Amino acid sequence: MGELRINHDKCVVCKQCITACAFNALSVEDGHISVNSACRLCGSCVKKCPLHAIEIVEDRHVIDRDQYHDIMVIAEIDGSTIAPVSYELIGEALKLAAIRQDKVSVAVLGYQLDDMVKSLKGYGLDHIYVFDDPSLSIFRCDVFANVLYDFLSKRKDNVVLIPATLNGRSLAPSIAARFKTGLTADCTKLEMRENGDLVQIRPAFGGNIMAMILNSHARPQMATVREKVMDRAIYKNDDSGTIEKIMVEPSLLQSSVLVETVHDLPKASNISSATRIIVIGRGVPVSDHPRIHGLAKKLDATIGYTRPMVEKGIGSVLYQIGLSGRTVKADWILTLGVSGAIQFTAGMDQSSLILAINNDPNASIFNIAHHGMVADVSQWLDEWEKRYGSLQ
Template sequence: MAFEENKGIYVIAEQFEGKLRNVSFELLGQARQLADTIGDEVGAVLIGKDVKPLAQELIAHGAHKVYVYDDAKLENYNTTAYAKVLCDFYNEEKPNVFLIGATNIGRDLAPRIANTLKTGLTADCTGLSVDDDNKTIVWTRPALGGNIMAEIICPDNRPQMGTVRPNVFKKPEADPNAKGEVIEKTANLSDADFLTKFVELIKLGGGGVKLEEADVIVAGGRGMGGDEPFKTGILKELADVLGGAVGASRAAVDAGWIDALHQVGQTGKTVGPKLYVACAISGAIQHTAGMSGSDCIIAINKDEDAPIFKICDYGIVGDVFDVLPKLTEAIKKAKHA
């Protein structure tokens, strides 16, 4: 089928409390690469209250056009209202592609848009490319428990849609001299478009560094043996010394040793810190799918044949309870030298 009227690869930008999420910038970087391949333009759609000043950040990171829906009624995310806005946007502007972050909001919003527009949706993508034959987007995602990587296309419907995991792609450098067009749009909404009502924001997870935003993550697995290393013990101590966050494998979370907010992996969070220290983690695909994009990986494990050693930059074969205290002490001394 021909879709000559469909133009542009558009990122649905996500913001919270007046600050853009990093995943929006990551997607703009990928959108530029895809657009350069197929000769298309890059755009962004920004929704919220008092969000117009954020448009220039999107332009600096690669958007040629930013469509802004700035409305007090859209201050807080609302599934049906946001979906209505974006479906109206599609019907008016006919974008070729929608890129959406696989965040809590994105995973809620994308299926409703796809269902309304009667198009396909590929969820939790970890790779994007272009089919050379028909210039459609190839969406790559883990399948069958991460044992294979599926490549999915949507040749017969528009827009092409996919949600992409945060931290899979690197955030592009901002160009403060970049020029782009900011287009203000009006949201055509009635009370019937708001099927739920925002009552109160409850922030979970307490203080400290957010896992997905941390430059350093010290993660523990089944071999930690209990909750103490995660809460006050050797994992927490090393993370604090490095100014990082504590992560965990699914086995540690399932054992009840730490909250699921700290889980890294295919069913947890995808992270891409500068340093990832994997402690007593074997390296199953379920876990490595969520952290293999880290700049530097240090693995500590008693089993010299553990799969984690195949992907790490530095490996230490040893008991984590012997290694970590020495490592933490050495870092403390180096910092005070």
């Protein structure tokens, strides 16, 4: 970030900058040009000023990259276990760390964690840092951010990875803001450069491009990653992962949130954990939906939907696959009448076997399908029934 500075000695209050500003961020106050909080630092006024009386001053402190090493994963707890997404982040962190021989550690916050954290041993971690306190028994963003910021600011981690869960999505920006560092949410791919820069890749501009985001001017580099996007760490069955309990300053545990009661809601089932999936896309005539449900039953598969099907009220949002839905990593996934927009494929392209049926030979889904068939879905279902019996 930076700030807009006006050199009042040079300025003759000609007001050309005010006209140039599309955000109404400039005005005359007490005979001087004044800038307000609407300024987007777009630079139009800088270009317009004939006297070079306005400039954007970059607020970049130079960091010494060489001082920053290692990767910290913030684990998530799900009831009385470490959430699976934590192991996926550890797996990814270990791959990234191999590029520069960095160490990977994990931080776990909660209460009565002794048994839980033992399950993190044997995955190739350096340290398992444990913050165990009754005040951490439920997630309160301000307390978790206090504790983690205090801990991380005493270290020089190059990268901090946080699960893109409901909790992680509020925790990550709270910590990043305190560090004044960047944060890339929902990364679909991460790459490590030799100089320590983390290339954070994710769909951007409505999924029309894959953006490669760098945060070269601040540390730690922070990213969140959704469940099922990265490969789970492989259990090595060794003694790796030194468990270290960290004492927490009582002042850090003070929260502005008073939790009076906690109700455990039954977990709504969703498509995330399905291993065999048939996806109904917009190309499937509604009259064929019952046959596809019949097929799913025969193949012991779960039905997933593209977003238009959810918007039409045909499928539940919990079963929508894609960027604004759930991510799946199925053993096999069969897409029917699905075009293969990147916003959809970003949520399923890590599946082991991708099968697609579409009547358009140029449909993008064929670019990622392991096996594709150019066919009309209804005719294909007819053929199935002829060979294997009714699907109704």
